[in-house]
Amino acid sequence: MYAQMVKSEGMKSREEMSPEEQAFQDRIDRGEKIEPKDWMPEGYRKTLVRQIGQHAHSEIVGQLPEGNWITRAPSLERKAILLAKVQDEAGHGLYLYSAAETLGVSRDDLMEKLHDGRMKYSSIFNYPTLNWADMGAVGWLVDGAAIMNQVPLQRTSFGPYSRAMIRICKEESFHQRQGYSIMMKMAFGTPEQKEMAQDALNRFWYPSLMMFGPSDKDSVHSAQSMAWKIKINTNDELRQKFVDQTVPQAKYLGLSIPDENLAWNEEKGGYDFSEPDWSEFFEVIKGNGPCNRERIEARRKAWYDGEWFRDGLAAHGEKEARRAKAPVAAAE
Numbered sequence: 001m002y003a004q005m006v007k008s009e010g011m012k013s014r015e016e017m018s019p020e021e022q023a024f025q026d027r028i029d030r031g032e033k034i035e036p037k038d039w040m041p042e043g044y045r046k047t048l049v050r051q052i053g054q055h056a057h058s059e060i061v062g063q064l065p066e067g068n069w070i071t072r073a074p075s076l077e078r079k080a081i082l083l084a085k086v087q088d089e090a091g092h093g094l095y096l097y098s099a100a101e102t103l104g105v106s107r108d109d110l111m112e113k114l115h116d117g118r119m120k121y122s123s124i125f126n127y128p129t130l131n132w133a134d135m136g137a138v139g140w141l142v143d144g145a146a147i148m149n150q151v152p153l154q155r156t157s158f159g160p161y162s163r164a165m166i167r168i169c170k171e172e173s174f175h176q177r178q179g180y181s182i183m184m185k186m187a188f189g190t191p192e193q194k195e196m197a198q199d200a201l202n203r204f205w206y207p208s209l210m211m212f213g214p215s216d217k218d219s220v221h222s223a224q225s226m227a228w229k230i231k232i233n234t235n236d237e238l239r240q241k242f243v244d245q246t247v248p249q250a251k252y253l254g255l256s257i258p259d260e261n262l263a264w265n266e267e268k269g270g271y272d273f274s275e276p277d278w279s280e281f282f283e284v285i286k287g288n289g290p291c292n293r294e295r296i297e298a299r300r301k302a303w304y305d306g307e308w309f310r311d312g313l314a315a316h317g318e319k320e321a322r323r324a325k326a327p328v329a330a331a332e
C-alpha cells in the first residue's frame, strides 16, 4: 500500500547543500520552528507559499458548496449551525492568507493566481452538493479528511503555519461532528432519508480519498516537503488513517462504503481499499471537474464586487497614516 515516494525535483543531498542550507536543515532536523525573518532556502519559501496559499484558497472556495444550503436548512437550528461553520471557514482562510503574507506575498497576488488558474484549491470542492444529506457527508467526510490532514500540520516547521493550524484544528472537530450528526439523523430516520444518506456517501467517498493528494509514487512534492518537515506524513499514510477511522463510523450508521474490495487486513492492521480514479483526480485539478468553472466564477465575482470596500479601507488607512505623521500644531 505504501508506494515509494519519488525524489522531488531539485532536492539536494547533504553534500550538494551550501553551508547555509546544511545549517538550515540541521535546524529542521532538531525540530526548531522557522520564523519569517529567519534565513530559509528559496525552495522552502516557495513550497510554503504554494501549500499555504492553496490551503487558504481551499478554505474560501470550500464555503461555496455549503453556503448554497444555508437558506435551505431544514430547521433554524441546522441553519445556525451551518452558518457558524461556513463563517469559521472564512476565518481559517484569513489565518492562512496572513501566514502566507509573512513570506512576502500579497493577498491580491494569491487571489489573482487563484482566479487565473495558476493556483489550486482542494479538488473536493469541485463536486456538487445536491441535497441536505450532502451537508452531512461534507461535514463527516470532507472535514474528517481535512482534520486527518491538518492535525499533523500543527507540527509543521514554519511557525506561522503551525500556529494557524493549532487554531484551525480546534474548530474543525465541531465541523465534522455537526456533519456526522446530520448523517445520524438521516441514517436512523425514514427509509427515504437513509437512502439519501447512502447516496451522499456513495458520491463523496472517492472524492474525499482524493483530498489527500495523489499516491506517494506520483507525489512530486512529498519527499522534499517531508525533508523540510513542511509535511509530516505522506499522502498514502493519511489516506489509510482516514479509511481506518471512517469505516467503523459508516458501519455504526448502517451505511456501506461503496468499495467491494474493502476488507480488514490483519497483517497490516488496517483496511485494504480501492484507490480513487486518479485520471478523474488529475482532470478535476486541471480544471475539468463538475463545478470548477462555477466555483471560480463565484470567487471572481465576490472579489471584484468587494473591490470598492477594500479600496475604501486602504484609503482610510493611508489617511490615518498621514494624520499620524502630521506635525502636532504647537499649543496656543
Ligand code: 3HC
Pocket: 050, 051, 054, 055, 056, 058, 059, 062, 089, 092, 120, 121, 122, 123, 124, 142, 143, 146, 149, 150, 210, 211, 212, 213, 214, 218, 219, 220, 221, 222, 225, 231, 235, 285
Ligand atoms: N486538490 C487539488 N490539488 C491537489 C490535491 C487536491 N486534493 N492533492 C494534490 N494536489 C496537487 C498539489 O497541489 C500539487 O500541485 P501543484 O504543484 O500545482 O501545487 C500536485 O497535486 C502534486 O501533489 P503533491 O502530493 O506532490 O502535493 P503536496 O505535497 O502539496 O500534497 C496536499 C498535497 C496533501 C493537499 C498538501 O498540499 C497539503 O497537505 N496541503 C495543506 C492541507 C490542505 O490544503 N488541505 C485541503 C483541504 S482544506 C479543507 O478542506 C478546508 C476544510 O475546512 C473543509
